[in-house]
Amino acid sequence: MYVRTTVDPPYLRLLQLLRDEGPISRAELADRLELTRPRLLAEVERLVAAEYVAEAGMAASRGGRRSTLVELHPRLHFAAVDLGASSIDVEVTNGRLETVAAYTEAADIRSGPKAILHRVNELLAKARVDGVYDRLDAIGVGVPGPVSFRDGVPVSPPIMPGWDRFPVRELMTREHGCPTVVDNDVNIMAIGERHGGVAHSVDDFLFIKIGTGIGCGIHLNGEVYRGTDGCAGDIGHIQVDPQGPMCSCGNIGCLEALFSGVGLARDALAAARSGASPSLAERLTAGAPLTARDVADGAAEGDVTCIQLIREGGSRIGSVLAALVSFANPSMIVIGGGLAQLGHILLAEIRSAVYRRSLPLATGNLPVVLSELGPRAGVTGAAVLASHVAFEQAS
Amino acid sequence: MYVRTTVDPPYLRLLQLLRDEGPISRAELADRLELTRPRLLAEVERLVAAEYVAEAGMAASRGGRRSTLVELHPRLHFAAVDLGASSIDVEVTNGRLETVAAYTEAADIRSGPKAILHRVNELLAKARVDGVYDRLDAIGVGVPGPVSFRDGVPVSPPIMPGWDRFPVRELMTREHGCPTVVDNDVNIMAIGERHGGVAHSVDDFLFIKIGTGIGCGIHLNGEVYRGTDGCAGDIGHIQVDPQGPMCSCGNIGCLEALFSGVGLARDALAAARSGASPSLAERLTAGAPLTARDVADGAAEGDVTCIQLIREGGSRIGSVLAALVSFANPSMIVIGGGLAQLGHILLAEIRSAVYRRSLPLATGNLPVVLSELGPRAGVTGAAVLASHVAFEQAS
Incomplete structure (x- = not known):
C-alpha cells in the first residue's frame, strides 16, 4: 500500500x-x-x-x-468499433495501430444490438473481401452507455433500448474467432487521447465528453478507473440545479439536462422562436433542426444569445469540474465530444469556473484543454484496447 | 493497462x-x-x-x-501521532500494532510546529523512560491539512499557521533515528478504518471526515489515492450554495462553511439567541460555548430546531456525496470525524440524498455507514503507515 x-x-x-x-x-x-x-x-x-x-x-x-x-508481424490486424448514439465508426488497423480501412456511417443505436452489430460485421466482412486483412487478432468495441467491462455487456444503458446485458463480446468473439473487449465510449476516447492525443503519457487525467449526453473517462495511475460496478465517470446526472428541467433519467436539474447536445438544441429552438437570437431564427427558417453547430456558427458571427448559451453551459460544466478537481486532483482535463466544437468560448468559461472554484494547490499546474483527436478519439482507443487483449494472448 | x-x-x-x-x-x-x-x-x-x-x-x-x-520481533515498536486542530494523540505500538502506551491531550495546532512536535517528542521520551520501548522502528504522523506525501511536509494548510513546508518528516527522523511518514489526517483515518474498522479489506471506498472542517480519504484498488499534488479528497471547499456564507478559504458557499463543526456552532448560537431552539437557549445560558455535542443532545431530547439543523447538514453533505458516487462509483462510504456523533439522524439524511440522487447502478450495493473506530481511526492508520515504512526497510 x-x-x-x-x-x-x-x-x-x-x-x-x-x-x-x-x-x-x-x-x-x-x-x-x-x-x-x-x-x-x-x-x-x-x-x-x-x-x-x-x-x-x-x-x-x-x-x-x-x-x-x-x-x-504484418499479419496482425485489429478492429476498432465506436458506436455512437447516431453513428457507427469501424476501423481496421495493422499491429502498429495504423488505419488500413475505415468506415463511418449514420445509424440509430436504438435499432438494437442485432441490427447494429450485423452492420458492423458487414463492414468488417467487406474489408476482408477487399483483401485488407486475413483474420482479426482482436476487436475493441465502444458503446454509448454503461458497460460491465468484466462481462463484456452493456448494463441498463439509458439511450440504448434492447442492449441491456446483450452479449456483445460473446457475439463478436464467435463471429470473428478472436478476443473482443467492450467498453464505454468515454473510456475508449480517454484511452485514445492518452495513446495518441493531448494526454499522451499523462497518468492522471479526466476526459470530459460533451455530446448527446455528458460523461467522464477517468485515468488514475496510468490506468482506466472504472469503479466498483464499472460506472465510474457518470457525471451527466449530477444535479446542478434543483429548480432545473427534468432529465431523461427522471431526476431534476441534471448537468446533461441543462447542457448537452439535447439541451442545447432545446435552448436554441426556444431562442429562435422567441426572437432572442436573430441568427438562430434565420437558421430555423432555413429548415433543418437546430443543433450545436448552429449555435457555434451563430456565436462565431457574434450573436449575443448564442454566445450566452455557450457561456452558461460552460459555467455549469465548469462548476461540476471544479468539484471533481477538488476531489480527484488530476493533472489534466481534456474536453472532447461533439460539443467541443463550441471551441474557445466554451473552454474559457470552463477554465474560469475551474480555476476560480477549485483548491489553488490543485489548479496550480492544471491544463484544461480541448481533445486533439476529436471524432477519432473513440476508434483510436478501441484499437488500443484491442491491441492489449491481443498482446496478452501472447503470454 | x-x-x-x-x-x-x-x-x-x-x-x-x-x-x-x-x-x-x-x-x-x-x-x-x-x-x-x-x-x-x-x-x-x-x-x-x-x-x-x-x-x-x-x-x-x-x-x-x-x-x-x-x-x-518483540523489539519492534512504532509511534503513531494524530495531530488535530485542538488535540494531540500519540500511541506507541508493538509490531502487531497493539497499543503499549497512549497519550491524549488538548493542544492548539496554531501553536506552531516547533511547540507541537516538541510536546510529541516529550511524550515519546516519557514512554521510553518508562521502559515501553528501546527504540522506534518508524513513526506515522497525521496532520489536519494538505501534505506533500513525497516530501513529508504540510503544504499551505489553512488552519495550521507556521506549518507550511515545515520539515516534519526530517525533524522526527533526526530526533528518533527512524523513518517517518507524514500524511493528511483524513487519509490516515481511512487507512485505520480499512485496517481495523468497518472498511476492513474494502478496496474502493470513501472516508468522509466531518469535524472542524470536512475532508475525504480515498481508497482505490486497495490503496490511498492522493492525486497529482497530494490534495485529492479536499471536498470541504466544493461550492454547494452560490448564495451561501463566506468560507474561511475566501470563496462563497463552500460545503464546510455550511456544515461542519464551525458552521454548526455558528448556527446553534443563532438558534439559541433567536429563541428558535429552547434546548440550545438553555444550554447557552448554562455558560460554555455551544458545540455539535449540544445540538446532538438537543436532537436526542426532541428539539425540532436541533433535528432540523442536523437534517439540513446531512442533506448538504449527501448532495455532494451523490455527485462523488456518480463520479467514483465506490463500494462503501464511511462517515467519521467529530460530527459523526450526530448519529443516525445525520446518517439517514446523507443516505437519503445519496440513494435518491446517484445512478441506481452505483448505489445498488453501496453501504453508507458510520466509522467503527471513531476517534481512534487516526492513530490506528498512522501506526499502519509506520509499519509499512518500517517493513520496507527490511528489503
Whole structure:
C-alpha cells in the first residue's frame, strides 16, 4: 500500500514498444527492456514462432556485429468499433495501430444490438473481401452507455433500448474467432487521447465528453478507473440545479439536462422562436433542426444569445469540474465530444469556473484543454484496447 | 493497462501476515505466500538476522515434523501521532500494532510546529523512560491539512499557521533515528478504518471526515489515492450554495462553511439567541460555548430546531456525496470525524440524498455507514503507515 511499482511482463512491454515505435533492433530491445541478451533472444524467438513478431532486415551498425531489426508481424490486424448514439465508426488497423480501412456511417443505436452489430460485421466482412486483412487478432468495441467491462455487456444503458446485458463480446468473439473487449465510449476516447492525443503519457487525467449526453473517462495511475460496478465517470446526472428541467433519467436539474447536445438544441429552438437570437431564427427558417453547430456558427458571427448559451453551459460544466478537481486532483482535463466544437468560448468559461472554484494547490499546474483527436478519439482507443487483449494472448 | 496484477514482494507480505495474524508456522507461511520451502526458510533466516522476525516455539503438528512458529520481533515498536486542530494523540505500538502506551491531550495546532512536535517528542521520551520501548522502528504522523506525501511536509494548510513546508518528516527522523511518514489526517483515518474498522479489506471506498472542517480519504484498488499534488479528497471547499456564507478559504458557499463543526456552532448560537431552539437557549445560558455535542443532545431530547439543523447538514453533505458516487462509483462510504456523533439522524439524511440522487447502478450495493473506530481511526492508520515504512526497510 505504501509504495508499489507495477511492471508488465517483458513480452507485453516488447510488443507495446514495437507497436508504438516500429522496427527496433534486438540489441536495443535488450537494453530498453533491461533483459539479458539470451533472455531477449528466447523471448523474440517465441514471439516469431507465434507470428506476433517478424524479422525486418538489419539495423545500422552500433560498432560491433549488426543486429537484426524486429517488428510486429504484418499479419496482425485489429478492429476498432465506436458506436455512437447516431453513428457507427469501424476501423481496421495493422499491429502498429495504423488505419488500413475505415468506415463511418449514420445509424440509430436504438435499432438494437442485432441490427447494429450485423452492420458492423458487414463492414468488417467487406474489408476482408477487399483483401485488407486475413483474420482479426482482436476487436475493441465502444458503446454509448454503461458497460460491465468484466462481462463484456452493456448494463441498463439509458439511450440504448434492447442492449441491456446483450452479449456483445460473446457475439463478436464467435463471429470473428478472436478476443473482443467492450467498453464505454468515454473510456475508449480517454484511452485514445492518452495513446495518441493531448494526454499522451499523462497518468492522471479526466476526459470530459460533451455530446448527446455528458460523461467522464477517468485515468488514475496510468490506468482506466472504472469503479466498483464499472460506472465510474457518470457525471451527466449530477444535479446542478434543483429548480432545473427534468432529465431523461427522471431526476431534476441534471448537468446533461441543462447542457448537452439535447439541451442545447432545446435552448436554441426556444431562442429562435422567441426572437432572442436573430441568427438562430434565420437558421430555423432555413429548415433543418437546430443543433450545436448552429449555435457555434451563430456565436462565431457574434450573436449575443448564442454566445450566452455557450457561456452558461460552460459555467455549469465548469462548476461540476471544479468539484471533481477538488476531489480527484488530476493533472489534466481534456474536453472532447461533439460539443467541443463550441471551441474557445466554451473552454474559457470552463477554465474560469475551474480555476476560480477549485483548491489553488490543485489548479496550480492544471491544463484544461480541448481533445486533439476529436471524432477519432473513440476508434483510436478501441484499437488500443484491442491491441492489449491481443498482446496478452501472447503470454 | 488492460489487466494488471500488483503483488508486494514476499518479505513484505510475510511481515504483514505476522502483523495482522500473529505467530504462524514456517510450513503455513510457505503455503500462504506460495514460496518453496527453501526460499521461505532463507527469507525467514534473513529477517531473523535483521531482527524483524523471531522464533516463537513449536506449532501443533500437521502430521509430519512439527514446524517452528515465527512472529514479529518483540523489539519492534512504532509511534503513531494524530495531530488535530485542538488535540494531540500519540500511541506507541508493538509490531502487531497493539497499543503499549497512549497519550491524549488538548493542544492548539496554531501553536506552531516547533511547540507541537516538541510536546510529541516529550511524550515519546516519557514512554521510553518508562521502559515501553528501546527504540522506534518508524513513526506515522497525521496532520489536519494538505501534505506533500513525497516530501513529508504540510503544504499551505489553512488552519495550521507556521506549518507550511515545515520539515516534519526530517525533524522526527533526526530526533528518533527512524523513518517517518507524514500524511493528511483524513487519509490516515481511512487507512485505520480499512485496517481495523468497518472498511476492513474494502478496496474502493470513501472516508468522509466531518469535524472542524470536512475532508475525504480515498481508497482505490486497495490503496490511498492522493492525486497529482497530494490534495485529492479536499471536498470541504466544493461550492454547494452560490448564495451561501463566506468560507474561511475566501470563496462563497463552500460545503464546510455550511456544515461542519464551525458552521454548526455558528448556527446553534443563532438558534439559541433567536429563541428558535429552547434546548440550545438553555444550554447557552448554562455558560460554555455551544458545540455539535449540544445540538446532538438537543436532537436526542426532541428539539425540532436541533433535528432540523442536523437534517439540513446531512442533506448538504449527501448532495455532494451523490455527485462523488456518480463520479467514483465506490463500494462503501464511511462517515467519521467529530460530527459523526450526530448519529443516525445525520446518517439517514446523507443516505437519503445519496440513494435518491446517484445512478441506481452505483448505489445498488453501496453501504453508507458510520466509522467503527471513531476517534481512534487516526492513530490506528498512522501506526499502519509506520509499519509499512518500517517493513520496507527490511528489503
